Amino acid sequence: MEFKHKDLLGLEDLSAEEMVYILDQAESFKEISERPIKKVPTLRGKTVVLFFYEPSTRTRTSFEIAAKRLSADSVSLSASTSSMVKGETLADTARNLEAMNPDAIVLRHSSSGAPHLLASLVRSAVINAGDGTHEHPTQGLLDMLTMRQVKGRLDRLRVAIIGDIAHSRVARSNMIGLSKMGAEVRVCGPPTMLPPGLEQAYGVSVFFRPESALEGADVVMMLRVQMERAQAPLFPGLREYARLYGLSAQRLALAAPDAIVMHPGPMNRGVEISPEVADGPRSVILNQVTNGVAVRMALLYLLIGGERES
């Protein structure tokens, strides 16, 4: 199969077949990170710009490690070190970066659709590392890779995503990706965190209370509660949220006996997830992080690797 995309802006642009292909590639890249010498020359001479307009530790580090393990040169830019603090527009920054001929630009941005604007302006491959409340496609892929590894399949997998769906790009990428892969996706949160039209827009089922969403679930994905949203006001406060929606061991027992627990991080321990569940035997939260590197290596390779660039 040939991967024909210039950019990765969202899982909405990929077919199930293409996602399977990326996950398969990621599997084969995983092994590199387990070697004593974790470096291959695949992307030698390629330049990857990591442009993080919004703070991120995990995703940026993961992309940077992925690029370095493939021998690409990576350059990191953040909003405070870029000209954007001087009032330069994203479009101008893009054109300037483009003038230096990078092969790929990885963009994290607080505005939904910012990577789409960037991609329309540059020849480089653009990888969306999270745009506003839209998508976080590499997170969606690494989540699916993790589920597939542990569960052996995605088709007909029952996945419950619990938290602030409205403001979650992780939820959107997972809803899109998992639905295309044939999984049964349930989303759950207080109605203030569920945008109208989720069922129609993503083909998921919607639950207001976690007990019903958890019933028989194979995968439980908890989303981070953003503390500042308590003032919005989307919910009365952390106390009631933790009590009604937090994943305790007791509540997890409602899911399938072999259900796994996921979280895209960073976690609010004691709010959306209890420490014993986060650290417990069902947690695959750190596997997600490990898989993140493999997925990003696969994507960099597929987008800018090989002869297709010449």
Place this chain on the structure above:
Amino acid sequence: MRVLIKGGRVVDPSRNLDARLEVLIEDGRVLDLVPPGNEGGFGGEAELIQAEGLVVAPGLIDMHVHLREPGHEYKETIASGTAAAAAGGFTAVAAMPNTRPVNDNRSVTDFILAQAVKAGLARVYPVSAMTVGLAGEVLCEYGEQAEAGAVAVSDDGRPVSDAQTMRRVLEYARAFDLVAISHAEDPRLSAGGVMNEGLVSCRLGLAGLPAASEESGVFRDVMLAALTGARLHLAHISTAGAVEIVRRAKARGLRVTAETAPHYFTLTEEAVIGYRTEAKMNPPLRTQADVEAVRQGLADGTLDAVATDHAPQSSLEKEVEFDQAAFGIVGLETALPLTLALVRQKRLTLSQAVAALSTHPARILHLPGGSLAPGALADVTLIDLEQEWVVRAENFRSLSRNTPFEGFKVQGRAVMTLLAGRPIAL
């Protein structure tokens, strides 16, 4: 000076007229309309305008434009905006007050009128701000603004959020028989929103402007119109619910009128997909059901006027992240063919379309024009209903290019406008 418009199909909704007539113009006013061949000796000394195959309509009036001067001349000037108006078939526009400085006092109204006269391409009727600085607090001097030539009051773009202030605006405007043009919206419910709230905003991860925000604003202002007896005109109606509220207000006999814009009966929220900032405006593009309701509202007379809400923005405001982009699209040069599409689709008669674009705006704002009756001001638009063309923003007379209709194949075009009998050369 005499002008004879010969061979055209005269469509004058003010008199329910749709017939082959010659239009005789003398000294800037319509002298008479006569059947072909009955112009007698008039033609001998008149400038002749051949109108075979063309519709001869009262000059089109766009009651809702942003000319951006003073203050934002890089987006539009009064000269470029009125050139765009003339190119689009408009002989008059009403200019919204959200310039810099805001048109909240006589000196700005005087300036706008002087600039318009200098350009000489279309009439400009200034709209005064409702409140000083559009801040929603202190009333402007409507009396002096009316004397200077302001034809209405509006805080367009900045809904007056305080109901008590809005009540006083409506009451005070009555003293001068000025219509209050309301941008009706609940600003708190809209806070942060950048497109219609619905399926598409959900998928794009963009914050929504719910229909309820417009509808609650419309409902509040209708109730205040009932309370005060004032003349209320509702700007840019875009939702099915808002159309229904206006319909009921009219059935109650309230002095309420309303407009919509071509994009609200042509496009849906799907035009935003791809984060297209040229499809970002407020109110936002809605759903197919709303488009249908707006068309129905025009057809049954609930919506009186088609106005463009012509809102020029430069690439500085539009070539940015979607949520950072300014609201607004240009409309003067595409409004006529988009409205005529409703005629071809048999949703409106040609007479209804001309009424919405000319006769009704003139009545609402108490303007001369909107009619070709003998004695009327000879502002005329000649329209070729058949001409097919492709919208290319690069050809616009407007200084700005922010249109969602780029590349649209359209039919119908204004081929000439006359101001007081004088053909406008572009």
